[in-house]
Amino acid sequence: MIPPAPIPGKHRVDTWPRTAQWVALLFLSALLAAGLDYAGLPAAFLIGPMIAAIIAGTSGATVRVPKVLFGSAQGVIGCLIAASISFEILVTFSDEWLLVTLIVSATLAASSFLGWFISRFRSLPGTTAVWGSAPGGSTAMVLMAGAFGADVRLVAFMQYLRVIIVSLAAALIARLWVDTGSAEIPPHIWFPAIDWPAFGSMIATASAGGLLGRLLRLPSPYFLGAAILGGLLHIGFDVPLQLPHWVLVSSYALIGWSIGLNFTGALLSHAARALPQIVGSILALMAFCGGLAWILSHELGIDPLTAYLATSPGGLDSVAIIAAASNGVDMSFVMALQGCRLVFVLAFGPYLARLISRWVRQ
Numbered sequence: 001m002i003p004p005a006p007i008p009g010k011h012r013v014d015t016w017p018r019t020a021q022w023v024a025l026l027f028l029s030a031l032l033a034a035g036l037d038y039a040g041l042p043a044a045f046l047i048g049p050m051i052a053a054i055i056a057g058t059s060g061a062t063v064r065v066p067k068v069l070f071g072s073a074q075g076v077i078g079c080l081i082a083a084s085i086s087f088e089i090l091v092t093f094s095d096e097w098l099l100v101t102l103i104v105s106a107t108l109a110a111s112s113f114l115g116w117f118i119s120r121f122r123s124l125p126g127t128t129a130v131w132g133s134a135p136g137g138s139t140a141m142v143l144m145a146g147a148f149g150a151d152v153r154l155v156a157f158m159q160y161l162r163v164i165i166v167s168l169a170a171a172l173i174a175r176l177w178v179d180t181g182s183a184e185i186p187p188h189i190w191f192p193a194i195d196w197p198a199f200g201s202m203i204a205t206a207s208a209g210g211l212l213g214r215l216l217r218l219p220s221p222y223f224l225g226a227a228i229l230g231g232l233l234h235i236g237f238d239v240p241l242q243l244p245h246w247v248l249v250s251s252y253a254l255i256g257w258s259i260g261l262n263f264t265g266a267l268l269s270h271a272a273r274a275l276p277q278i279v280g281s282i283l284a285l286m287a288f289c290g291g292l293a294w295i296l297s298h299e300l301g302i303d304p305l306t307a308y309l310a311t312s313p314g315g316l317d318s319v320a321i322i323a324a325a326s327n328g329v330d331m332s333f334v335m336a337l338q339g340c341r342l343v344f345v346l347a348f349g350p351y352l353a354r355l356i357s358r359w360v361r362q
Helices: 018-038 044-058 067-084 088-095 097-119 126-133 138-147 152-177 196-215 221-237 245-260 265-300 304-311 316-325 331-361
Strands: none
Touching: 018 044, 018 245, 044 152, 044 245, 067 196, 067 221, 067 245, 067 316, 067 331, 097 126, 097 265, 097 304, 097 331, 126 138, 126 152, 126 265, 126 331, 138 152, 152 245, 152 265, 152 304, 152 316, 196 221, 265 304, 304 316, 304 331, 316 331
């Protein structure tokens, strides 16, 4: 059910001081994250703050995560991915290039068809529907959509809503598929002893990687820049990257807030008319990708959770967080598919958007 548009009044959150808004957001985020973590859900410290931020955003909260903090959080997650990958990811690309290409092409074709289908209802313009349905990095898709004439607000709504639905579904499925009956989960060490060379390497990699990403004009430059640079340093030179738990949790929260706070009451009201089609397209794309995961698992013997996360149409960073938090997942295969799909979307997205827009006008 869509929340009603904000009504001015003394109980509106936007009348609160900014400090009070941040305190309320922190409290609600901690409460939800602790509950999800106690339930054993992966990525609880991402999803909890995300849900809290949605509640705050639709209640009129005016606070936003500063860009420098959001970029820093993406850089930390990029280092997390870099520390998790190995030379095996290159082997995956070389050995499974045909399989990866077929799966990515099928997913892109399915999302484009769904974008065309939504646009046929005349609720959304063709380019908006295509960019909103594109299974790539949500932030990159929103930025590119504006450059190609789409309604950025609706693209953001579609992208962030899919990230939330897919993240929740992936976290729940990870919880169901991972057998923890005989495994004892180690306690979180929030403040481990700092290995200053490794910790400094992580900070330097996140900073330099973000700068490199901006210079190369990469989508999600801080995340991809840090992941690429960190991967090269980690694989090629065995550079250690220390990621204390408190740094990771802080980064998860910043990313969750950045996504959730974009859900304002005005944006939801603007998108209300197209909501059934949007949700239906998200569920259809999830079902299609689930079918691809089933084929990978049953026909090729790939671990079911690895197959599901690799084909999941969620945000690249969100899926990476869930994969890193789940035991037994082949991180190399997940990132190979997810990264290849993002490249395909960036390469062919503008052409598909223009093509489908012409089809809709005919």
